[in-house]
Amino acid sequence: MAKQASAGPTVAWWVPLQKRWLLAILLMLSVSTVFAFFIRAAFYSCDRHFEVHRNVVATTGALPVESLPSPLGFMKSKLVLLVSHELSLTGGPLLLMELAFLLRSVGAEVYWVTVQKPAGTDEVIYNLEQKMLVHGVQVMYAKGKEAVGTALKADIVVLNTAVAGKWLDGVLKENIPHVLPKGLWWIHEMRGHYFKLDYVKHLPFVAGAMIDSHVTAEYWKNRTQERLRIKMPETYVVHLGNSKELMEVAEDGVAKRVLREHIRQSLGVRDEDILFAVINSVSRGKGQHLFLRAFYESLQLIQAKKVQVPLMHAVIVGSDMAAQTKFETELRNYVIQKRIQDRVHFVNKTLTVAPYLAAIDVLVQNSQARGECFGRITIEAMAFQLPVLGTVAGGTTEIVVNGTTGLLHTVGKEGVTPLAKNIVKLATHVERRLTMGKKGYERVKQMFLEHHMAHRIAAVLKDVLRKSRRHPHTS
Numbered sequence: 001m002a003k004q005a006s007a008g009p010t011v012a013w014w015v016p017l018q019k020r021w022l023l024a025i026l027l028m029l030s031v032s033t034v035f036a037f038f039i040r041a042a043f044y045s046c047d048r049h050f051e052v053h054r055n056v057v058a059t060t061g062a063l064p065v066e067s068l069p070s071p072l073g074f075m076k077s078k079l080v081l082l083v084s085h086e087l088s089l090t091g092g093p094l095l096l097m098e099l100a101f102l103l104r105s106v107g108a109e110v111y112w113v114t115v116q117k118p119a120g121t122d123e124v125i126y127n128l129e130q131k132m133l134v135h136g137v138q139v140m141y142a143k144g145k146e147a148v149g150t151a152l153k154a155d156i157v158v159l160n161t162a163v164a165g166k167w168l169d170g171v172l173k174e175n176i177p178h179v180l181p182k183g184l185w186w187i188h189e190m191r192g193h194y195f196k197l198d199y200v201k202h203l204p205f206v207a208g209a210m211i212d213s214h215v216t217a218e219y220w221k222n223r224t225q226e227r228l229r230i231k232m233p234e235t236y237v238v239h240l241g242n243s244k245e246l247m248e249v250a251e252d253g254v255a256k257r258v259l260r261e262h263i264r265q266s267l268g269v270r271d272e273d274i275l276f277a278v279i280n281s282v283s284r285g286k287g288q289h290l291f292l293r294a295f296y297e298s299l300q301l302i303q304a305k306k307v308q309v310p311l312m313h314a315v316i317v318g319s320d321m322a323a324q325t326k327f328e329t330e331l332r333n334y335v336i337q338k339r340i341q342d343r344v345h346f347v348n349k350t351l352t353v354a355p356y357l358a359a360i361d362v363l364v365q366n367s368q369a370r371g372e373c374f375g376r377i378t379i380e381a382m383a384f385q386l387p388v389l390g391t392v393a394g395g396t397t398e399i400v401v402n403g404t405t406g407l408l409h410t411v412g413k414e415g416v417t418p419l420a421k422n423i424v425k426l427a428t429h430v431e432r433r434l435t436m437g438k439k440g441y442e443r444v445k446q447m448f449l450e451h452h453m454a455h456r457i458a459a460v461l462k463d464v465l466r467k468s469r470r471h472p473h474t475s
């Protein structure tokens with residue numbers, strides 16, 4: 001098995017002072033989620049830690065500083081209420097926080113409520129709320145009069161994910177009709193249990209729905225019609241974008257090299273070895289079991305063909321023994337049974353994906369069934385010039401150009417052999433692999449940056465404002 005991450009002193013002696021932030025990241029790599037959160041804070045948004053890093057980078061002249069006006073400028077002084085179904089380190093809430101900060105950066109008045117909060121104190125929630133307060137986002141109690149009053153006064157109310165619909169009946173009650181015309185529903189999921197009238201019966205009456213991919217939007221349209229006999233409101237597809245912070249690391253050669261060396265060392269993988277990784281929470285739906293089968297098959301193919309390739313390794317980033325014990329055990333047993341322990345590495349769940357993206361050679365996006373709603377890790381990997389081996393499902397098909405920025409395989413057991421062959425292809429054709437990575441990076445630069453996302457969101461918010469003005473009694 002892999003060695004434990006040994007952070008810090010081994011690299012400290014030569015890392016230049018300017019790169020102290022990088023060292024901080026390395027030091028925290030092996031620590032807890034709470035620390036992971038702080039790293040995410042430094043990496044994925046624009047708080048003070050990050051500004052320090054930014055200044056450092058600016059003075060070394062390594063990166064251009066963008067100074068284009070924000071497409072969201074028209075939101076200045078507008079009042080926006082963000083309704084989050086929960087507050088945790090998962091994709092949905094973090095994305096809504098990113099929107100909160102984008103809106104704050106143009107001078108919008110931003111309020112936040114969290115619908116489902118555990119009783120008592122939770123360190124992660126506390127930290128996230130503090131972070132919002134630092135950005136001038138006003139965090140309110142979800143169920144009080146103040147929240148209702150703010151909803152009535154707001155120019156736009158954003159409901160984040162399907163489940164947030166419960167807040168309408170639970171809290172707004174008789175005020176619902178006044179709020180719906182300025183409501184924007186942001187949906188990031190497509191699992192069956194979200195298609196419940198309980199959650200989404202008001203969906204037809206909001207100004208718009210914003211969904212992360214065309215496939216997901218299509219799916220919602222079908223399911224709401226067939227299952228629930230309700231009609232979707234006007235629906236906007238908004239592909240996500242990479243944060244500036246992630247792009248800065250991805251484009252910083254020194255940072256990438258240090259992170260790569262560090263992670264490879266901690267895994268016991270040499271520089272010349274080739275590393276395939278799935279970076280996703282470990283669960284059957286994300287297809288890690290099928291990836292391991294494909295990986296094993298690819299090792300056999302290579303042996304049979306007697307081709308010369310670098311030593312191949314697989315990494316599963318996103319393990320959580322506590323949450324998915326049975327499935328995790330199944331994965332580990334498979335690895336033992338096939339005697340590939342020295343080739344397969346499990347890494348605990350983490351928010352600091354950048355070091356792993358810097359360390360690997362190929363990202364495998366193996367989500368099953370309908371796939372990812374969008375799959376942000378895919379564009380993050382492409383930013384690091386990694387080719388993607390992905391299932392032909394969900395958002396992946398809108399991100400990865402088959403044959404150009406990666407290779408797609410079918411979902412399910414039928415996809416195992418095609419994936420194994422694609423693994424062999426990328427292991428044996430170095431030039432092709434690197435070219436695909438570069439093309440992926442170009443695609444990110446063209447379509448999947450924060451400012452692209454901001455432009456897309458701006459167009460939606462403009463539409464919502466225009467529509468809500470037709471209901472003057474609501475404001």
Ligand SMILES: *[C@@H]1O[C@H](CO)[C@@H](O)[C@H](O)[C@H]1NC(C)=O
Pocket residue numbers: 215218219222
């Ligand atoms: C939606 O329904 C149409 C027509 O029945 C079908 O062609 C399409 O594949 C469906 N899309 C999804 C995502 O289910």
Ligand SMILES: *[C@@H]1O[C@H](CO)[C@@H](O)[C@H](O)[C@H]1NC(C)=O
Pocket residue numbers: 004005030320321322348
């Ligand atoms: C990974 O998580 C498990 C608990 O799920 C824990 O026992 C183990 O120490 C963690 N490993 C690292 C390297 O943090």
Ligand SMILES: *[C@@H]1O[C@H](CO)[C@@H](O)[C@H](O)[C@H]1NC(C)=O
Pocket residue numbers: 392402403407408409410
């Ligand atoms: C992807 O492209 C390859 C050729 O580059 C092709 O063989 C394969 O069938 C394509 N896969 C899908 C799912 O379209």
